[in-house]
Amino acid sequence: MQKMKNPNIKGEGYQQGDLYGYQTVKQFVLARDNYTCQACKKKGGKLKIHHLIYRSLGGTNTVDNLITVCSECHTTKNHQTGILAKWCQDKKQVHKSYKGATFMNILRRRLFTAFPQAKFQYGAWTTLQRADLGLAKSHYNDAVAISGIKQIKVKPTRIVMFKQFRKKKRSLHEATARKGRKTTNVMSKRNAKNTKYAKGFWLNDYVKIKDSRSKGYISGFSKATCYIKDIFENYLTVSPKYKQVALSKLVRITHNNNWSRQEINEKNYQMY
Known part of the structure; x- marks a missing residue:
């Protein structure tokens, strides 16, 4: 992966991460973005470090989720309906993701172990x-x-796609306090919030919304409602105002474990 990021890397360079030579994450992000606002492209001035995916929506403090914006662009309006909101909605990335390449490298090794004649x-x-x-x-x-x-x-004319689904959150504690909190949540009781079942439905159940052709997978629960996504991570809704769909409006097609399966038209296929 390091070679893909920097073809000239060699020797000790493999031991030096992205932040090597920088005292803080903020210093690295500013230097990486050439001290230029990535929204209006104005250089210098009062610069801020912005979370592409908002912390309130699960965004992390990693450098791939941080970007430089000026104080004039870093406004409440832009957070709600402007360019910053669009970045968050589109899941804008500062750098190309190597998640797929990493997965394929792992898969390749396993395939060659299982099929040495390949x-x-x-x-x-x-x-x-x-x-x-x-x-x-x-x-x-x-x-x-x-x-x-x-x-x-x-x-x-039709394609069958498979995708792995994580039913359980990885972290049972938080190293730092969430936004709006003063203390860290270090109790493993947080795990109880990972609702897997509600009113006869389970996470990752393949369901159909009544009186419509919409079919998708339950990705989370909220009391008597749930969130439904297709295999491309698009929300399926009843009302344009709300992402949640009432459980009473669903019909289960199949119960699934950790894999999602969906058959789509060839014209809807997306090359990843």
């Missing part, structure tokens, strides 16, 4: 094979091209 196939070869077969760029078409097939008789 061989490497590089993207340049796959691109040529896919072009010969007249297939569009996508993960599933890459798999078809790699298989060695010589002719395509029927192209797929």
Whole structure:
């Protein structure tokens, strides 16, 4: 991953993180952003460090969630409806995420351990094979091209996608106080807030909203309501004002464990 971030890295550079040479996180963020407001692009002046994903919504203090903005842009209005709100909603990233690459590196090692007879196939070869077969760029078409097939008789029209779902929060305590609190919450009782079940429904149940075609997975509960998302993390709602959907308006299709499965049209497929 370090090589992908910095192709020139070598030697001790692998032992030196992003913050190496900086005394504080704020100093690093300001230097990284060239002391320039990333909203209005004005350099200098009174600069502030802004959380892209708000702390109140679970945003962290890591450098990937911090960005430089000036005091004129760092306003309540921008937090509520302006550019800062849009950044938060769109989950703007300062740097490219390497989460997918990390996962694939782990998966590759496991596959080669399980199937020692497997061989490497590089993207340049796959691109040529896919072009010969007249297939569009996508993960599933890459798999078809790699298989060695010589002719395509029927192209797929629907795709089955799988996604892992975390039912339980990792942390049982908080090292620092939440926004609005003066003391840290170091009691493991916080785990009791991880509601897994409510009124006959469980987390990650695949459900249908009555009197509509909307189908999705329960991602969380709030008393007699819940949050429903599709496999692309889009909220499915009844009212444009509220994300919550009443449990009384749901019909369970299937009960799932930690995996979500959804069949979609090929035209709706998104290349990640």
